[in-house]
Amino acid sequence: MPSNPPIEKVLEELRSGKIAGETKITMECLDAIASSTVYSNAKRPEDFEHEIAEYLALFLRERPRLILLANAARYLLNEVKQGIEKGLSVTELKKLVTLKAMDFNKSMRAAIDKIGEIGARYIEDGDVILTHGASTTVLSILAKAKEEGKSIQVLVTEARPEFQGRILAMALADLGISTTLIVDSAHYYYMKKVHKVVLGATAICPNGCIVGRVGTGAVALAAHEHRVKVYVAANTQKITAEVAFAEEASHERGDPSWVLPQEESRRLGIFVANPAYDITPPEYVSLIITERGAVPPQGVILIAKEIYGWPLVTFKAADFFEYLA
């Protein structure tokens, strides 16, 4: 592979942990891809596609579990492939990659506002809404509903042990929304008074399963039992083609010291478990609100197909390198 300073720089930063956070990493990788086109010596469009795929593979090898990065890669490759089909030259493809990389970065920022706009349509004046933990897309919807003059009451679970829900509660209260903070286990108690449940998601599987902050499944189940509508707000960049991701994510553990200091758990001889995510089956979800519109969980696959092409390219370790070969 020819030497490519922007790619090498980001790879180095990924290895040293200098850049952190899913969005930031994805943006840096896309910027590097956009700048890398200047250094490309590819003569044929297929060589160029291979080169871009190789760079993306290098990034993904460093961060194999970043859905956003995998989706950015999937999106770019799909665009390049379509460009080749349209008969674009290498120079035109270089321009296309730079433009699409910038587009993806821009769309990440714009998605939250669009979700807020679409989601607020589902909120009615006088609604009592329950949400679990903290999500920027949920905040966007509730802030928009308030801006539209709707009077709403929001119940926010704390999301122990990290208490992320408290940050959301503080933000909502600061925006003038009537907010009640409840302990996680109280969601069932309050569900009979709730009109709608609005939840965030970490990932959405093509079959409509929601990977969310632990406790999401329990809240959705309680809502389902009380015939309360469950809306999941997430941008399309959270749709993952890696079906196995849900399985893997469900095994991911948070730092147990958030629950009990390590020295104390050792002294008492207690094993502390702090699962990070759980999986909510599509049956418990009424609608998934994305920046492209609200769809039932079963419709996620159509959105994925539209953005990332079909069949969905998976980036799980061996699969991806096979694809490259």
Next chain:
Amino acid sequence: MSEAIAEVKEVFREIMLHVLECEDELILELNDPGLKEAVRRHFENLRSQLAKVYVRKLRKEYEREIKAFSERLDVTFLPSKLIPRPPRSRDRARTWIERLSSILENYEEAIKQLRKKAS
């Protein structure tokens, strides 16, 4: 009350009982009232020393618990203590969305940084 404190109390109770038993046995063995008085004074002094050690130990354990509790409080009151409210003049919904987004992106590190800034 934590187990550590309960353990300190239990151990001290046992030591005191043992000391009292020893004192009683020794005094029963002695006939000379002067000697008896001297032994009693000696043991009284010993009990007072032990009580000092007990109080010190207990205080240390309580302090440890209070420290751990305050650390938990830092987490409990995290938003209001660590995150400032956006100024009225700005688009507050946007500011909150951006702020929440950057915190959730890398939660543990963000909390560490916020705590450092607050302290």
